[in-house]
Amino acid sequence: MDVETIWQDGSFVDWDDATVHVLTHGLHYGTGVFEGVRCYDTQNGPAIFRWDEHLERLYQSAQPYDMEIPYTREELTEATLELLRREQLESCYIRPVAFYGYGSLGVSPGDNPVDVAIAAWPWGAYLGEEALTNGVEVMISSWRKHASSQIPTNAKTTGLYVNSLLAGEEARRNGYTEAIVLNKEGNVAEGPGENIFMIRDGEIYTPGLSESILDGITRDTVIELAQDRGYTVHDRATISRGELNTADELFFSGTAAEVTPIRKVDNVVIGDGGRGPVTEELQQAFFDLINRETDAHAEWFSYVWAVRAGYLNHHISLSESTVDYLRLIHPGRLK
Ligand SMILES: Cc1ncc(COP(=O)(O)O)c(C=O)c1O
Structure with a gap:
């Protein structure tokens, strides 16, 4: 490192x-x-x-x-x-x-x-560069997600991740890249470190917060990007295990996984077996967003260095002496 x-x-x-x-x-x-x-x-x-x-x-x-x-x-x-x-x-x-x-x-x-x-x-890329283009093969884990009545699943607590470890490692032992974890009721919750989205008949579905998921920030980003593009998003969906198999498209979202298509679930090919068109559109929107190829959602970015006027935000409050120092050690970085 x-x-x-x-x-x-x-x-x-x-x-x-x-x-x-x-x-x-x-x-x-x-x-x-x-x-x-x-x-x-x-x-x-x-x-x-x-x-x-x-x-x-x-x-x-x-x-x-x-x-x-x-x-x-x-x-x-x-x-x-x-x-x-x-x-x-x-x-x-x-x-x-x-x-x-x-x-x-x-x-x-x-x-x-x-x-x-x-x-x-x-x-x-968390699941590999290739995964972003071609998608990943995932396994429905035999481990269930803890119920939100047992432990606050919307808190990002270190101890909760033993469940993620069990599910992810089980999947990898069986030759898959990642797992999907069902909740106590047997419906789809999320991945070990990702939220999940399903596309069916042009509409977008993602499990609601009461399905024992983490309230993912990328999930929220994807929902906003999809709505910006006119999609109907069902963000409190209950998705049964069987619905996954008949989905047109599936993808994971997460800070680490970003927007990663899912091409197979338990060896069942999803859609055409690659990155579907809606997934590709949202993935592109996500990458355009984070690369700042668009001016949209400027409020989501905290610039590390003082940058061009107009991109300053409330996190940037450098004193004059700090600015002088930074100019000295990183000439050209401060605009
Ligand atoms: C269990 C779980 N679900 C979902 C996510 C996705 O959340 P976010 O988009 O905020 O990274 C993560 C990653 O933090 C996670 O660990």
């Missing part, structure tokens, strides 16, 4: 020194919340995609666990921007995590501190 620094509990530390005690509460009980965010190297410079929404979800994820993140949104934003600037990261994945730290090892976290870290590193 060509990155030297991680932000941990208020300071920038060497990558190798960003460690925790083995009796950290979150390590034993999965009591952490996290985010996965992408920064894109747009034609206006690197920009974090939908940072505000990710940050909001991080704080909301912490709520059911009475976890008070001891930093403000502004502090975490500044830390992230500073990290990306220090490491001169352009296109990267950003991982903020907050967890109950070292102290009591009872299940109750008591007065344990809430530790926070932010790491970032370059990361390409």
